[in-house]
Amino acid sequence: MSIYIVTHKKYNFPGMKNYIPIQVGAAYHEDLGFCKDSEGDNISLKNPHYCELTALYFMWKNTNDNIIGLTHYRRYFCNKKTLTPLKHILSYDDAANILKKYDIIVPYKMHRQGKTIRQDYEINHNIRDYDECEKIIIKYFPKYKESFDRVSDSKDLYQYNMFITKRAVFDSYCSWLFKILFELEKRIDISNYDKYNSRVYGFLSERLFNVWLDYNKQLKVKKFEVYNIEENKFSLLKANIKNIIKPIIGMER
Template sequence: MNNIYISTFGKKTIKVKNEIPIEVGSANRNNFLYSVRDNTGINISKENKYYGELTGLYWIWKNQLIQNDELIGFGHYNKVLNVSFKKAYKLLVNEKKYDFLVAERTYITPHPQKDELNAIASILKRYYREYYETWTKLYNVDGSGKQCNNAQLFITTGKYFNKYCSFLFDVLERMRDIIGDKKGSPYDVRYCAFMGERLLTVFIVTNKLSYKEYSIKYASKLVNIGRKVTKILNINKKSRLYRTLQLKFGAKSSYKK
């Protein structure tokens, strides 16, 4: 079983080889396009408002029992890593050249909720000291930094997938206990998802895993073209021009109203 799981919220998914679309947050809605849903078996589907697409990742980990030598990838309905399945399989399984394929490191913006940052830091410091030291090296006190392989886009093998999920969900479950429920827009309350984005790089760096970065391939051709142009022209992400281009051509989050 070597598959790329693609999370979706009742939307048509981007097409890749060996793709399995998984409907996330299924316990909280009734609009579906695909048969695999995260509200069966062992699941946290009802927690989707806090975890985002990670409820799908949790379902895969708990119910699919990925073997150590199997390839496993994770993407989203509108974006995946820009690498073919054949190439990924060769690098990870046949040649064992890398442990992870991930999105290119990029700048991740400051996180506005100090209580959430304090919670994640305290958990890592108490239960995962080495991971905490990596966290402080990668990110600033406001959670921002230039060293994040974000968006939870990755391809790896079961050996590292299972270790990563065990670490990730233990930390996030502890965080849920500390922070509890929150009110706000669907985008703003996704605090477990926001912290989860940062933790993938922390896991890879702390465990000294080998990895190769790839650009992100979007379902929208306009987004792909726009990102190439901004990279070639080296447009500052904090500039007015970049913000204008992002509003017009950038990828849209399905969580925003």
């Protein structure tokens, strides 16, 4: 079992069993001395557009762990809300035990107050990319269309592209996801996008992860809080005060 910590810089990582820092965009950045997304079969050069997905692709193509996970250098799954969250980062042993009963570990959903997932994407990004993604799903994975629509019309989203899961589940998801994203690359032009919106494949993958989970309802899902060690707060607290109550009440536990 390996839980990879996506990073692009030196950091004070938690020294925990089977947590492995992986440097993304390593193909064109200084070697930080970690596992690199540029080794083996890789898409490291796509990092400005694929974000943490270059690590995900490396994990898919170059590892054989029975249990595999992805977190970020500043975001980790935590067992509980506490004043000392770093002492409660989900451990290797805890994750392994949880996955004896469940198929995948994910963050709690975040709530988009007043906006659907599609509306939120249209406000913040290029909606034509979202629509093109839908066309690809209709062509290659038509059975997922209903899930795509359901996620698009919802106001809750699993974020961060973070999870820990079993190998068979991981392989199934990656083969589905990268089929869609590589096809999307052929269809859209992002040459005039600013630096933020050029991360289009990373943004869309967060939505697609929700579509995949919605369709694969047979999977037993376990949710955990995500703690941001740089901001010193849990993900649910990103909402402003007036919006906190409704997301928490509506959250599936």
